[in-house]
Amino acid sequence: MLLCDIGNTSYHFLDAEKDYKKDVKSFDASTINDNVYYISVNSEVNAVLKTLKNWIDISDFIDKSKYYETMGIDRIVAVEALQNAIIIDAGSAITVDIVNNGDFKGGFIYPGVDAMRKTYKNISPALDYSFNFDLDLDIMPKNSQDAISYGFLKTLYSEVMSHELPVVLTGGNAKELQKIFKNAFFDEKLIFDGMKQIIKKAKLC
Amino acid sequence: MLLCDIGNTSYHFLDAEKDYKKDVKSFDASTINDNVYYISVNSEVNAVLKTLKNWIDISDFIDKSKYYETMGIDRIVAVEALQNAIIIDAGSAITVDIVNNGDFKGGFIYPGVDAMRKTYKNISPALDYSFNFDLDLDIMPKNSQDAISYGFLKTLYSEVMSHELPVVLTGGNAKELQKIFKNAFFDEKLIFDGMKQIIKKAKLC
Incomplete structure (x- = not known):
């Protein structure tokens, strides 16, 4: 069974246990002959795939x-995969969603790593640093790099941890965030x- | 006594109790004959004023x-003004600093309202909303505008409140943030x- 999760920049395939990505700009979806079960937040790609x-x-x-109506399908599918969790999907945006006994309780959207780095840089060249993911969250910073790293990461951490739920990390920047969310x-x-569960439930194959 | 706090975009004057602003691009500092006691984070303006x-x-x-060496002078002066507080200065960046018994304990830098609005918009046109400052922070959002408002505001709120210190709000966007930090x-x-205290201590006038 071939699965595909399509975002703004890439087709992300899963073929059995092997996953790989293709650029949305250059990949021609019609070159695939097998059935592909997909979700997509990319409206241009959607139009082609239909x-x-x-x-x-x-x-x-x-x-x-x-x-809710404008909620990204990727967030919905992640929530469908779990029963009790706070889910952090770290991509171009960081989406944070709560699922409780299988019910979606709401969620919020925070800027992704690259977006936030650009934001600080645009505020002032004096804030043009990469983030320090090895930051000690228990110490208030006394240098510029840690001051922006703490601003980006500790605020998110404080809010997420306040919900006292198991934290599940996914998405392209999940490994970096795991340095902050150590028990996630x-x-x-x-x-x-999540896609497999939906397919199974709907008896699609 | 004429005071002036110079940022990246404006000269902010205080003449007795009256304050007013002048654009850094068009204002000619040499037109003032009185003594002006100032601080500035603007290196171009600094060169002229010297x-x-x-x-x-x-x-x-x-x-x-x-x-610390790269800490903005405006943050330092705000800290000098207080003994025990967590100070939120909401401008192009939102700086958050802790002072305890008059000692600076460190601080962090978060993007300002306008910067964060642009960030969401640049991630996706689907996130191009103004922030809802009347958001109920106790409810996880179920619509896009609240999802980004919560992402921007509740994360900051959770972190600031975790320090259990009196919250002091200042800066150009302080009034908007007061809707979130209700007891600030x-x-x-x-x-x-802060500037007056420094002038008094140094016996400058």
Whole structure:
């Protein structure tokens, strides 16, 4: 079974246990002949895939009444994968969603690592630093690099931990965030797990 | 006594109880004949003011050993004004500093309201909303505007409140943030208060 999670920049495939990415700008979806079960937050790609019979949009098989209208399908699928958790999906945005006994309780959106780095740089060239993910969160910073790292990371950490739920990390920057969320579960394939559950429930294959 | 706090975009004057602003791009500092006691984070303006005898840089009269080298003079002066507080100065950046029994304990830097708004917009046009400062911080959001508002504001709130110190708000966006930090002290003239204390201590006038 071939799965695909499509974002703003890439097609992320899972073929059995092997995952790989293709650039949305250059990849031609019609070159694939097998059935592909996909979700996509990319409206341009969506328009193309609707014309290809072997690309099956599994978002049609989710009970979306539990969610809100403009909520990204990737967030919904991650929530569908778990019963009790606070889920951090760290990509171009960092989405944080709470699921309690299988019910979606709401969530928030925080800027991703690259976006936030640019933000500080644009405020002032004096804030043009990479983030220090080895920061000690218990010490108030006394240098510029730690001052922005703490501003970006500790604020997120304080809010997430206040919910006292198991933290699950996924997404492209999950490994970096794991240095901050030391006790978090790291699940690279959370979205694919959610997709598999939806496919199974809908008896698609 | 004429005081002036110079930022990246404006000269902020205090003449007795009256304050007013002048654009850094168009204002000619040499048109003032009275003595002006100033601080400045603007290196271009600094270079000009060093040539004007009646502009007195009061940063020379602060014991800077308590602070760190790249820390903005505006943050230092705000800390000098207070004994026990967590100080939020909301401008192009939001700086958060802790002072305990008059000692600087460190601080962090968070993006300002305008910078953060741009950040979300640049991540995705779907996140191009103004912030909802009337957000209920106790409810996890279920719509996009609240999801980014919570991401920006509640994370900052959770971190600031965890320090269990009196919160003092100042800076251009302080009034907006007061909707979130409901029990904060609002002190528009905190920087000027700090400047006056430094001038008094140094017996400058």
